[in-house]
Amino acid sequence: MSIPLSWYLILSAALFSIGLFGVLARKNAVAILLGIELMLNAVNINLVAFWRYGSGSIAGQVFAIIVFAVAAAEVAVGLALIISVYRRRTTVIADELDLLKW
Amino acid sequence: MLLEYAAIALFIIVATAIGFIAIGLGNFFGPRSSTEIKAMPYESGMDPIGPGTRRLPVRFYLIAVLFILFDIEVVFFLPWAIVFRQLGWFGLVEMFIFIIILLVGYFYAWKKGALEWE
Amino acid sequence: MTPDQIIFLLCAALIVGSALMVVTTKNLVHAALWLVATLFGVAILYGLLQAGFLALVQVVVYIGAIAVLFIFAVMLTRREMRDKGTQVNHNWGISALLALLTFGGLAFILSSWVGFSSTAKAIPAGTDTLMMLGKALVSPDAYVLPFEVASILLLAALVGAVYIATSSKE
Numbered sequence: 421m422s423i424p425l426s427w428y429l430i431l432s433a434a435l436f437s438i439g440l441f442g443v444l445a446r447k448n449a450v451a452i453l454l455g456i457e458l459m460l461n462a463v464n465i466n467l468v469a470f471w472r473y474g475s476g477s478i479a480g481q482v483f484a485i486i487v488f489a490v491a492a493a494e495v496a497v498g499l500a501l502i503i504s505v506y507r508r509r510t511t512v513i514a515d516e517l518d519l520l521k522w
Numbered sequence: 523m524l525l526e527y528a529a530i531a532l533f534i535i536v537a538t539a540i541g542f543i544a545i546g547l548g549n550f551f552g553p554r555s556s557t558e559i560k561a562m563p564y565e566s567g568m569d570p571i572g573p574g575t576r577r578l579p580v581r582f583y584l585i586a587v588l589f590i591l592f593d594i595e596v597v598f599f600l601p602w603a604i605v606f607r608q609l610g611w612f613g614l615v616e617m618f619i620f621i622i623i624l625l626v627g628y629f630y631a632w633k634k635g636a637l638e639w640e
Numbered sequence: 641m642t643p644d645q646i647i648f649l650l651c652a653a654l655i656v657g658s659a660l661m662v663v664t665t666k667n668l669v670h671a672a673l674w675l676v677a678t679l680f681g682v683a684i685l686y687g688l689l690q691a692g693f694l695a696l697v698q699v700v701v702y703i704g705a706i707a708v709l710f711i712f713a714v715m716l717t718r719r720e721m722r723d724k725g726t727q728v729n730h731n732w733g734i735s736a737l738l739a740l741l742t743f744g745g746l747a748f749i750l751s752s753w754v755g756f757s758s759t760a761k762a763i764p765a766g767t768d769t770l771m772m773l774g775k776a777l778v779s780p781d782a783y784v785l786p787f788e789v790a791s792i793l794l795l796a797a798l799v800g801a802v803y804i805a806t807s808s809k810e
Contacts, residue, residue, distance in 0.1 A: 493797030
């Protein structure tokens with residue numbers, strides 16, 4: 421293993437920032453959830469890298485699996501909400517869903 | 523350690539290559555002529571009605587959600603299944619609790635009609 | 641350059657490139673397909689990190705289920721998916737700046753940490769990571785509580801998704 425830990429950390433920081441840009445800049449609510457997926461993956465790369473470069477504890481992998489479960493739950497409920505909103509308002513543009521704004 | 527994955531890498535490369543070769547050969551040797559009638563979408567001999575990109579019914583989404591959540595359940599099962607003989611009764615009871623909690627959701631989806639396909 | 645490093649760099653290029661496509665491409669179906677490419681790159685990284693089980697889970701769960709769910713959702717909300725003009729909102733410039741600042745900040749903080757350029761020790765022969773994982777997940781002095789809470793989370797997600805998706809029938 422000749423790859424220093426820094427490579428993984430920088431890569432996951434880059435992936436996280438790209439996901440953050442997607443969440444902040446995209447109009448479509450489905451695209452915002454895609455950005456969140458990118459951020460969750462960046463977190464998972466970090467967890468697994470720290471497991472590998474750490475001192476023998478398995479915690480990193482356990483947390484990575486929990487993050488998988490959280491990601492699946494988040495996607496299931498998030499997309500269901502988007503579909504439900506689409507049926508009522510026939511739009512998934514986040515800026516147009518401003519009923520609670522005053 | 524990389525050699526463990528060499529077979530998978532080879533598999534991916536061959537599979538991708540076969541896809542490209544199959545399509546590429548057809549493109550290269552086959553005669554191609556496009557007329558207006560040929561480019562029309564084929565709908566059982568009738569003239570197509572409405573847009574081609576119709577919305578999917580929500581049933582597909584429900585089935586996919588059920589699949590995802592029980593897929594994650596399998597992810598938790600696999601590491602447990604490898605060591606469950608060493609874990610003894612305690613591990614078995616815990617997995618039963620895990621399954622029973624998820625079965626509640628399964629019966630809810632069943633009662634709600636998410637498994638029906640009309 | 642060792643083979644590991646070359647594979648890592650190729651993989652990193654794949655991940656960053658396709659992640660950029662995910663957040664910039666106009667057609668949402670294409671964005672979801674680019675997400676599949678990103679996830680696959682991350683799966684290769686897990687392989688490089690000798691976490692074979694997680695690589696498998698990444699392919700089966702993330703690519704096989706979550707990405708497919710995204711494509712379904714795009715098709716279910718089809719009307720807004722047409723590429724009519726820009727797909728970013730008016731303050732995308734600030735968002736890009738914020739993302740760059742986040743990256744710069746993270747890189748700066750990480751580079752000032754002592755363990756930043758540490759290298760990995762070889763995993764001792766005979767350790768079965770999957771076995772350790774299984775024991776850690778259900779032994780009471782480790783992670784049994786997160787394990788059971790995860791099932792409750794999945795139950796809540798299942799009930800919530802089924803209820804929300806079926807309730808608003810017109």
